[in-house]
Amino acid sequence: MEDRSHLTTLKGAYDHKMMEVTLRVRRYAGEGARAHTETYTVDVPVTATLLDCLDEIKDKQDGTLAFRKSCRMAVCGSCGMRMDGGAVLACKTAMKPFVDAGHTVTVSPMGNLPVIKDLVVDMAPFWSKIRAIKPYLDTGGAKAPEKEWRVTPVQGHLVSKEALCILCGCCVSECISMESDPDFLGPAALAKAYRFVGDVRDGDTRARLKDLSGAHGIWDCTRCYFCNQRCPKGVDPRDAIAKLGAEAFREGLTRDEGARHAKVFVNSAHKGGFLRETELVPKTIGPVAAITQIPFALQLARAGKVPNPLAPHKAKDNAEVKRLWKLLESQAPKQKERANSGAPIDGTES
Ligand code: SF4
Ligand code: SF4
Ligand code: FES
Missing domain, CATH: 3.10.20.30 (Beta-grasp domain)
Structure with missing residues (x-):
């Protein structure tokens, strides 16, 4: 009893x-x-x-x-x-x-x-996704510098939110990408993946990011933010997925479709301050594959959903966009390198 x-x-x-x-x-x-x-x-x-x-x-x-x-x-x-x-x-x-x-x-x-x-x-599908991201440290053969591998508060801060996860599945419950693709790794597994990608002791970053950038990985998230909203521990899985995307770009892993899609958004905003929708499909899937999408594009055009590709498509104050761009770039150096150099990140002190 x-x-x-x-x-x-x-x-x-x-x-x-x-x-x-x-x-x-x-x-x-x-x-x-x-x-x-x-x-x-x-x-x-x-x-x-x-x-x-x-x-x-x-x-x-x-x-x-x-x-x-x-x-x-x-x-x-x-x-x-x-x-x-x-x-x-x-x-x-x-x-x-x-x-x-x-x-x-x-x-x-x-x-x-x-x-x-x-x-x-049944939590079995949940655990299989967690297992799929290799949920443990791999130092790549490197030995701890002293008896134990000490992590400074600044280094620990890189993964402090992701380490809060209690594997409850609340984020998975509300993930709209998992609803349409049950094979999508999902918010809990991806937050757990960043827990190791962001860990200064892990030596398997590139291989991890390569796996995570493939099908059913980081680029399949629709950025609905429901996982952030429902997580009871403040892990903010969507933010962890964004950090994985940024790390993948820094590692030069930008050839898959999802990364190309993100790149079009970024370059388009950089150039004109807006997303140029007409460039999105050809630049994401390539001009040849884009031809197969013409019937769909015509349907969209008939419904008034395609902007005139010849009309100028620039924000009024594009210089402001470029200033913001520079500011963001200066604030986002490689996080692990910064933490290892002892420099504070996000307002933390070492
Ligand atoms: S933001 Fe991405 S991972 Fe989070 S619930 Fe939405 S689709 Fe799923
Ligand atoms: S809701 Fe939060 S605590 Fe629960 S599994 Fe998802 S990330 Fe972890
Ligand atoms: S009973 Fe343990 S989290 Fe609710």
């Missing part, structure tokens, strides 16, 4: 401060069964989280309700689920604001992962 004395203590302290929470919970008994929604109402302390409410349902109303949990303090990453369509950690989500707003929340399993039962998803 699980020790629930912590809840009893809570309940004692807040006996006079209880609230009634109603939850709509997506139920699914497993393969072949039809999913349906059940509504539960529980009395819980005003401090209760979504996980406390689910525990209360399971203990007092319906022992068949399935969900994962362990640490209860946003550390183990096991209680990821959707609330009102967006992934959350159940143990980090306080219910009082919803009760105060008179809102009944709907709880369902995370997205982009197969559902096993109720709120429990």
Whole structure:
């Protein structure tokens, strides 16, 4: 029997401060069964989280309700689920604001992962992506300079956000690229990849970046930023993917389609302050392959979606764009080299 004395203590302290929470919970008994929604109402302390409410349902109303949990303090990453369509950690989500707003929340399993039962998803596809990015340090044979390999605070800061990941899968749940391409490595694995690419002790940077630049890798991210929005630990996976892209460019890995696509954006903005859409397809996939896209281009033109390629397409104050460009370039030297030289980055001190 699980020790629930912590809840009893809570309940004692807040006996006079209880609230009634109603939850709509997506139920699914497993393969072949039809999913349906059940509504539960529980009395819980005003401090209760979504996980406390689910525990209360399971203990007092319906022992068949399935969900994962362990640490209860946003550390183990096991209680990821959707609330009102967006992934959350159940143990980090306080219910009082919803009760105060008179809102009944709907709880369902995370997205982009197969559902096993109720709120429990199969994490196997998640782990296979994590394994695919080689989630461990490879010093390339280099030995630690002393007994241990010391990392300065500035060097550690390069990957401090990515190191916060608890592998909960909330970002994966909301990734729109994974929805259309289940083979896309996805935000969690790519954030984990930057954890090692950005580590000053790792000696496998180029090979890692080469792998990550291929099909289903960094360039398949649509930059929707939902992963940043849903991550409960502030890892900001989309930012990590942007850093991987920048590192790939610095390593000269710019020949694949995704990198060429990004290059057209960058060069076009540099030249005229705008994206020249008409150049995007031929310069990304090459002029020969672009010919196959002519019927689609004509469809777009008929719908008024193709700008006149002959019209001047320059921002009014292009000099300002160029000034910003220079500023960005001066602020983005190779991060690892900078950290190794002892220079501060992003306002940190060594
Ligand atoms: S920003 Fe990229 S990785 Fe993040 S959720 Fe969107 S498509 Fe997925
Ligand atoms: S990046 Fe954030 S949301 Fe994604 S698995 Fe790690 S902690 Fe969870
Ligand atoms: S129970 Fe461990 S993160 Fe929620």
